[in-house]
Amino acid sequence: MELVRDLFFDYTLRTVALGAGCLGAVSGTLGTFAVLRRQSLLGDAISHAALPGIVLAFLITGSKDTLVLVLGAAVAGWIGTLLVLSVTRATRIPEDSALGIVLSVFFGFGLVLLTYTQTLPTAAQAGLDRFLFGQAATLLMRDVVVIAGLGAIAVLVVALFWKEFKLLAFDREFGASIGFPMRRVEVLLTTVLVVAIVVGLQTVGVVLMAAMVVAPAAAARQWTDALGSMVVLSAGFGALAGVSGAVISASAQNVPTGPTIVLAATVFVLASMAFAPRRGLVWEAVRRRRNRRVIRADAVLEDLYELAGQHRGVAHGHAIAVLETMAGGRRDVRRSLAKLQVRGLAVAQEDGTWSITPAGLEAAERRGRIGADS
Amino acid sequence: MTPIEVEIQAIAVVVAVSCALPGVYLVLRRMALMSDAISHTVLLGIVLAFFVTGDLASPLLIFGAAATGVLTVVLVETLRRTRLVREDASIGLVFPALFSVAVVLIARFAGSVHLDTDAVLLGELAFAPFRRLRAGGTDLGPMSLWVMGGILLLNIIFIAALYKELKVTTFDPALAAALGFSPALLHYGFMSVVSITAVGAFDAVGSVLVVSLMIAPPAAAYLLSDRLPTVLVLSAALAAMSALGGFWAAWLADASIAGSMATFAGGTFAAAFLFAPGRGVIAQARRRSRQRIDFAQLMLAIHLLNHEGTPEADEENREAHLGRHLRWRPEFAQKVVRRAEGRAWIVRERDGLLQLTEPGRSAARRALSVEV
Numbered sequence: 001m002e003l004v005r006d007l008f009f010d011y012t013l014r015t016v017a018l019g020a021g022c023l024g025a026v027s028g029t030l031g032t033f034a035v036l037r038r039q040s041l042l043g044d045a046i047s048h049a050a051l052p053g054i055v056l057a058f059l060i061t062g063s064k065d066t067l068v069l070v071l072g073a074a075v076a077g078w079i080g081t082l083l084v085l086s087v088t089r090a091t092r093i094p095e096d097s098a099l100g101i102v103l104s105v106f107f108g109f110g111l112v113l114l115t116y117t118q119t120l121p122t123a124a125q126a127g128l129d130r131f132l133f134g135q136a137a138t139l140l141m142r143d144v145v146v147i148a149g150l151g152a153i154a155v156l157v158v159a160l161f162w163k164e165f166k167l168l169a170f171d172r173e174f175g176a177s178i179g180f181p182m183r184r185v186e187v188l189l190t191t192v193l194v195v196a197i198v199v200g201l202q203t204v205g206v207v208l209m210a211a212m213v214v215a216p217a218a219a220a221r222q223w224t225d226a227l228g229s230m231v232v233l234s235a236g237f238g239a240l241a242g243v244s245g246a247v248i249s250a251s252a253q254n255v256p257t258g259p260t261i262v263l264a265a266t267v268f269v270l271a272s273m274a275f276a277p278r279r280g281l282v283w284e285a286v287r288r289r290r291n292r293r294v295i296r297a298d299a300v301l302e303d304l305y306e307l308a309g310q311h312r313g314v315a316h317g318h319a320i321a322v323l324e325t326m327a328g329g330r331r332d333v334r335r336s337l338a339k340l341q342v343r344g345l346a347v348a349q350e351d352g353t354w355s356i357t358p359a360g361l362e363a364a365e366r367r368g369r370i371g372a373d374s
Numbered sequence: 375m376t377p378i379e380v381e382i383q384a385i386a387v388v389v390a391v392s393c394a395l396p397g398v399y400l401v402l403r404r405m406a407l408m409s410d411a412i413s414h415t416v417l418l419g420i421v422l423a424f425f426v427t428g429d430l431a432s433p434l435l436i437f438g439a440a441a442t443g444v445l446t447v448v449l450v451e452t453l454r455r456t457r458l459v460r461e462d463a464s465i466g467l468v469f470p471a472l473f474s475v476a477v478v479l480i481a482r483f484a485g486s487v488h489l490d491t492d493a494v495l496l497g498e499l500a501f502a503p504f505r506r507l508r509a510g511g512t513d514l515g516p517m518s519l520w521v522m523g524g525i526l527l528l529n530i531i532f533i534a535a536l537y538k539e540l541k542v543t544t545f546d547p548a549l550a551a552a553l554g555f556s557p558a559l560l561h562y563g564f565m566s567v568v569s570i571t572a573v574g575a576f577d578a579v580g581s582v583l584v585v586s587l588m589i590a591p592p593a594a595a596y597l598l599s600d601r602l603p604t605v606l607v608l609s610a611a612l613a614a615m616s617a618l619g620g621f622w623a624a625w626l627a628d629a630s631i632a633g634s635m636a637t638f639a640g641g642t643f644a645a646a647f648l649f650a651p652g653r654g655v656i657a658q659a660r661r662r663s664r665q666r667i668d669f670a671q672l673m674l675a676i677h678l679l680n681h682e683g684t685p686e687a688d689e690e691n692r693e694a695h696l697g698r699h700l701r702w703r704p705e706f707a708q709k710v711v712r713r714a715e716g717r718a719w720i721v722r723e724r725d726g727l728l729q730l731t732e733p734g735r736s737a738a739r740r741a742l743s744v745e746v
Contacts, residue, residue, distance in 0.1 A: 035459075040466040041407055048582070087647060090655055096462075097406040097593045101643055104410075104586030108636020111582070112623075115630040207414060211470030218459050218467060254482050259474030266471040273458050281456060 013250045016136050019144040020242030020261055023200040026151035027209075028216035028238025029158060030196040032231045033189060035217040036169040041096070042081065042190075043213030045103040046197045047206045049080030051110025054131050054201075055117060066146050066202070069131070073198035080106050081190050107206070134205030136246060136257035147199045154192045158231070165189055166227055203242075204258035215265035216241065222276035241265035297336040298367065300327060301345055304356040305364035317353025379625070381503040385519050386617035386635060389575045390587050392526035394613035395533060396568050397588035398606050401596060402544050407462075408565070409588040411450065411469035412443040413572045413581035418476035419443070420573075425483070436521075436573050443569025444562065446472065499621075499631040502578050518578040525574040532567050533606070536560065541602060579632045586636035587613055594646035597653045612642045670710045673700060675719055675738035678730045691728045 027043075034042055050073035057072025058064060080102045087098040158165060164185045167175035176182045193213075200209050220234035245261030274282045303326040307318050324333045337354055340346035345360035356364070375383075400406050416439035423438025446468055453464035505517040514520070533540065543550040543557045550557050568588075575584045595608035620635030627634075648655050677700065681690040689695060696707040711728065714720045719734030730738070 035463050038460055038462050040460075040462040041410075044407075044410065044466060090658065091597060091647065091653055093593050093596065094401065094404045094406070096404055097401045097589050100406040100410055100585055100589040101593055101640060104582050104636050105590060105640025105643070107582045108586055108630075108633040108640070111633030112627070112629040112637055115633065116627055119628050207473055208470050210466050211474075214463050214466035215470075218463050222458060252482075255478055256481050259477040259481075262470050262474040263478070266467065266474075269459075269467055273456065279458055281458070 010250075012137070013246065015141055015144055016139050016250070016257060017243045017246040019139040019147050020136055020203055020246045020257065021239040022144065022148045022151050022242070023203050024212065024216065024238030024240070024242030024261070024265075025235040026147075026154055026196045026238070027200055027212040028220070028234040028236070029155055029231055030193045031213035031215075031217035031238070032220065032227070032234045033158075033165055033169050034193060034213055035221065036227075040214045040218075041099055041210065042084070042193065043197055044210035045084060045099045046077040046081055046194050047201055047209035048103040049106035050074070050077040050198050050201060051107050051131065051206065052076050052113055053110075055110055055113040059113070059117060066143050070146065070150070070198050070201075073131070073201060074194050076106065076110075077194040077198055078191060081194060082187075085186075085190075131201045132206055133256075134201065134203050134208065134258040136203045136249075136261070139203065143202065147203075150195055150199045154196045155235075157188070157192045161185065161188060169227070204261055208258050208262045211262040211265055212238065212241075215262070215269050219265070219268040219272040222272040222279045237265065237268050241268060293332075293336070293339065296327070296330070296332065297339045300333055300336040301340055301356070301360060301364055302367070303327065304340075304346055304354065305361060305368075308356045308361065315349075315355055317349035317351060317355045319353050323354065378503050381516050381519065382499055382631070383618060383621050385502050385516060385522060385578060386499060386621050386631070387614045388519065388522045388526050389578055389583075390591075390613035390617035390635065390639075391610045392522060392529050392571050393575050393584060393587035394591045394609040395526075395529045395606060396564070396571055398592040398595070398602075398609050399540060399544055399564060400568065400588055401592045406589045406593075407465055408447065408450070409568065409572065410585045411446050411465050412565075412569050413576055413584040414469045415442050415446040415472040415476075416440070416569070416573045416576055416581075418472045418479075419445075421476045421479050425479075436570070436577070439573040439576075440566065440569045442472065443572060444566050447562070447565040447569075499579050499635075518574075522574050522578060525571055529567060529571060532563075536563075540564065579635070583632040583636050586639045587616070590636075590639035590643040591616060594643040594650075597646040597650040613639065616642055667710060667713060670700075670702070670706070671714045671717070671719065672737065672741050674710055674714055674728075675730060675734045676741060678720065678728055679735060679738040679742075682730060682735075688727065692726050693722075693728065694726075 031040075031043065034040055053072035053074070053076025054069045055072075056076070057069050060072075061068050084095070084098045084102050087093050087101075088095045093101075164175070164180055167180060168182060168185050168189060172182050175185070197209055197213065200212055204212055216234040216236075216238035217230070219237045220230045223233055224230050241261055241264040245264040246257055248264070249255045249257040249260040272280070274280055277283065300323060303323055304318065306326075307322070308316065311318075320333060320337070323337070324330065327333050327336075337346055337348070340360065341348065345357055345363055346354055347357050348354055397406075397409070400409055419439035419442030420435050422442070423432070423435045426438070427434050449468045449472075450461070450464045453459055453467065454461045459467065502518045503516040507514045507517045507520050539550070539555050539560055542553065543555060543560050547557050550560075572581075572584050572588075575587070591612040592605065592609040594612050595605045598608055599605050616638040617635055619641075620638040621631055623629075623638065624631040624634035646654065649657075651657055674696070677696070678691050681687045690699065693707055693711050694704075696702050696711075697704055700707075702710065711720070711722070714734065715722060717733075718731055719737060721729050721731060723729055
């Protein structure tokens with residue numbers, strides 16, 4: 001209860017939760033397209049590639065204003081992404097290798113710049129490394145405004161170019177054949193993704209930003225097959241992960257916000273994979289179990305039918321042991337028989353033996369016919 | 375050079391080469407980003423092993439870390455096998471989650487210990503020589519040199535012993551399975567080697583450098599050669615060069631050695647990307663422009679053949695006319711005519727009329743007959 005009150009009335013918590021929530025919503029929205037286009041790790045590459053841009057922006061302007069640094073990050077991230085695209089297009093280097101090279105080399109270069117800056121006498125560089133690991137707790141209302149503003153632009157672009165982005169995600173060739181400039185659409189989508197990622201950097205940091213792109217979208221994917229609902233769900237999961245991560249880390253001591261947000265998002269993914277209707281692993285297991293039972297009950301019914309044929313007379317009872325032997329020694333014959341009894345296909349005799357009912361005979365014959373036909 | 379500088383360079387070269395060798399297979403198997411994932415998740419292994427042993431210098435830490443590396447691979451494959459998420463997404467889900475767990479554990483329970491995420495992520499090669507290996511009072515050199523030397527040896531033995539198996543599973547997994555190799559066993563064996571390498575290197579130089587050394591030199595070598603042995607040797611050589619170049623650049627600028635090595639590794643890839651014979655961007659552009667000229671000469675020959683001996687030949691078969699007919703810019707037309715003359719396909723008569731020679735005529739006829 002107190003937490004909920006703090007969420008509304010505690011300035012720091014409210015700011016952090018708001019910022020993390022906005023960030024989650026934006027990266028969830030754009031992450032949907034990245035995941036659908038099998039470019040989940042592009043987010044990882046962009047967030048690492050942004051580092052030299054941040055440091056250079058600081059070196060050039062001398063300012064540590066969020067907007068300036070984010071712009072530098074965006075330019076570097078954008079260049080990195082275009083390099084990935086051109087390396088994969090021009091050579092036989094696989095895309096994952098190109099991503100890895102851009103990611104590590106840009107980051108390494110950023111590190112060189114950062115350590116070099118630290119040797120400068122101004123010593124004003126302190127605070128740049130908040131982009132490395134993210135310090136959600138230091139978010140100010142001003143930062144939240146930047147996150148929300150840039151995020152709103154990104155979401156607006158997605159809304160405006162909905163049809164183009166949808167084509168890009170699902171059938172690029174078709175889009176090109178009906179005259180859309182798909183390469184330009186791709187660059188636009190990538191640019192928006194870059195914006196979404198760099199605004200998140202100072203909250204969750206370079207390493208964990210990858211998860212903010214992938215996790216909400218991967219969770220949303222389990223619940224729906226429609227792009228529209230997937231985007232909305234993904235934004236919702238992202239926002240929820242952001243807010244709950246902020247709240248959890250505020251309520252416990254020494255629990256950093258960024259990793260908590262990522263773990264919250266991961267929990268959403270696991271829960272969705274387990275419980276989402278139709279695709280969920282739990283339902284899948286239940287379904288498989290139910291199918292197995294139906295098949296086994298049918299097999300027992302068939303055995304009873306065969307026995308009835310051998311013993312002239314439907315009413316003749318058969319011991320469970322016999323049925324178990326016929327079922328290959330399986331122990332769950334009783335359960336199958338109970339099931340058959342509920343369906344009125346088999347009946348228990350007074351001496352504990354079982355026999356097939358006329359309805360059961362009919363069902364078994366019908367099955368046999370179908371089996372023979374096919 | 376001071377002894378410390380020599381030692382740092384030796385460590386840098388050994389780290390670079392031991393990363394680059396398994397990196398070749400990572401690039402070829404399209405698993406390059408597993409190196410990124412593993413190099414981050416080993417942090418969790420180190421933290422957990424530290425909780426067990428309570429000692430940051432314990433060799434158990436390396437085994438714990440290598441085990442989490444393999445665990446990462448297993449988790450990624452398990453997620454992928456559910457078919458609910460694709461491989462790229464499963465990598466992107468697993469490693470940030472494990473890394474987050476590690477960061478939370480450190481912040482919550484190991485705050486007072488020297489185990490900070492900075493050092494892990496970024497590494498500091500300059501401090502590596504300060505941890506010495508001592509036996510009975512004699513100084514045997516820096517600890518990481520011995521550890522990484524051992525890992526390099528392990529890599530070389532693994533690749534040499536399973537060279538054929540690795541090759542066939544890399545290039546043709548179906549054939550490998552048909553021949554009776556177990557691609558899965560080899561896969562996990564190989565990923566264990568990658569994990570151990572990542573842990574050792576990561577201890578010395580940080581996780582990001584591991585990624586750059588595992589991917590950039592092999593990718594550059596892959597642009598320079600089509601033969602696996604050559605690619606292996608080249609990528610080791612390029613990695614060693616990046617290590618040395620990176621060290622000196624960092625030493626001069628007083629910047630991060632790891633970052634500088636990564637930058638140099640990127641530089642070698644960029645150079646290969648631009649200048650590699652045959653596959654480089656520049657070689658491709660030159661090939662395209664040569665093909666364009668060759669094609670244009672053929673067009674010219676066909677054009678001349680078409681109008682040869684007809685009344686309009688006097689007007690059509692002149693350089694000045696080509697711009698209108700074939701839509702060539704004047705400079706291009708001039709270039710094509712000169713090339714065709716040089717090749718003795720055409721001769722220019724004194725009044726500027728272009729005449730086909732016998733070789734030019736037969737080239738044009740050949741091209742036309744192929745087309746029909």
